[in-house]
Amino acid sequence: xxxxxxxxxxxxxxxxxxxxxxxxxxxxxxxxxxxxxxxxxxxxxxxxxxxxxxxxxxxxxxxxxxxxxxxxxxxxxxxxxxxxxxxxxxxxxxxxxxxxxxxxxxxxxxxxxxxxxxxxxxxxxxxxxxxxxxxxxxxxxxxxxxxxxxxxxxxxxxxxxxxxxxxxxxxxxxxxxxxxxxxxxxxxxxxxxxxxxxxxxxxxxxxxxxxxxxxxxxxxxxxxxxxxxxxxx
Numbered sequence: 001x002x003x004x005x006x007x008x009x010x011x012x013x014x015x016x017x018x019x020x021x022x023x024x025x026x027x028x029x030x031x032x033x034x035x036x037x038x039x040x041x042x043x044x045x046x047x048x049x050x051x052x053x054x055x056x057x058x059x060x061x062x063x064x065x066x067x068x069x070x071x072x073x074x075x076x077x078x079x080x081x082x083x084x085x086x087x088x089x090x091x092x093x094x095x096x097x098x099x100x101x102x103x104x105x106x107x108x109x110x111x112x113x114x115x116x117x118x119x120x121x122x123x124x125x126x127x128x129x130x131x132x133x134x135x136x137x138x139x140x141x142x143x144x145x146x147x148x149x150x151x152x153x154x155x156x157x158x159x160x161x162x163x164x165x166x167x168x169x170x171x172x173x174x175x176x177x178x179x180x181x182x183x184x185x186x187x188x189x190x191x192x193x194x195x196x197x198x199x200x201x202x203x204x205x206x207x208x209x210x211x212x213x214x215x216x217x218x219x220x221x222x223x224x225x226x227x228x229x230x231x232x233x
Contacts, residue, residue: 001231004032004099005149006121008113009077010039010059011179015198016149017103019165019172020215022066023233026168031068032097035059036117041077043181044188048077054181062178065171071096080113082120088135090124095137099144101231103217106148108156122146122220145227146220154201159216162209163232169202169213 003024007013013021013033021031039055040048056072063070071093080086094102104121105114125146131139151157165172176198177183186192202213217232219225 001100002030002032002098003101003103004034004094004097004144005103006034006036006093006117008036008080008105008111008117009042010035010037010055011062011176011182011194012105012114013103014062014172014176014179015152015194016105017215017217018062018066018175019168019202019213020103020163020217020232021068022168022171022175023163023165025066025068027233029233031066032071032099033059033063033068034071034073034093034097036073037075037077037080037113039077039182042185044185046181051181052077055179058179058181062175065175065178069097078113080116082116082123087120087124087127088133090120091128091133092135092137094121094125094128094144095135095140098140100142101145101147101227103147103149106151106157106218109151110155118148143224145225145231147217147232148220150201150205150216153197154204154216157216158218159205159208160218161230161232162205162211162214162216164206164209164211164213165202165215166206166212169199172198172202 038052040052205214
């Protein structure tokens with residue numbers, strides 16, 4: 001199977017579902033990571049053009065840890081909007097990724113970019129299966145199921161499924177460690193140790209399902225996106 005994770009910013013995928021992607025790869029599946037914005041606003045000192053370059057390098061390095069395919073859309077950080085052009089870019093990215101299942105932000109997430117990505121993925125993933133709407137890549141042969149990943153600190157998010165990432169948590173940590181600029185930014189801007197944060201969250205979700213470390217998800221339970229079997233590892 002092919003699992004495609006679509007995150008609004010560089011490091012969103014690493015924070016919320018990298019352990020699951022690593023588990024997918026460990027089991028012989030393929031992983032695709034798509035980053036929507038350039039993350040250029042994410043530093044207290046480094047200016048946006050240089051920051052965008054750094055964050056793309058960090059995101060590519062993180063994807064390489066698990067050998068994931070990487071798609072970079074490069075939209076301006078903090079200014080993502082729905083439009084015909086944007087939707088077509090998402091449609092083409094999904095066609096390029098050819099996913100059997102998509103992982104992305106839940107609709108109720110805290111950040112405007114996260115919320116917009118969630119809606120764009122939902123809309124574009126349906127359109128991606130429509131051959132008469134043409135983009136650079138051919139139409140995707142299915143409307144992929146969507147799994148919503150956790151919110152930061154789990155606020156307002158009730159998982160319906162869990163993935164045991166006990167064997168891949170250290171891989172998740174290595175992927176997050178590629179984002180050195182964000183380790184600094186989150187400490188300066190939010191007084192947060194992001195490596196400690198992801199461990200606390202993984203342990204908390206693990207406690208909920210009886211394993212050392214886990215990540216939580218729920219799926220978009222609407223027709224025709226409800227699979228008859230569990231897809232997550």
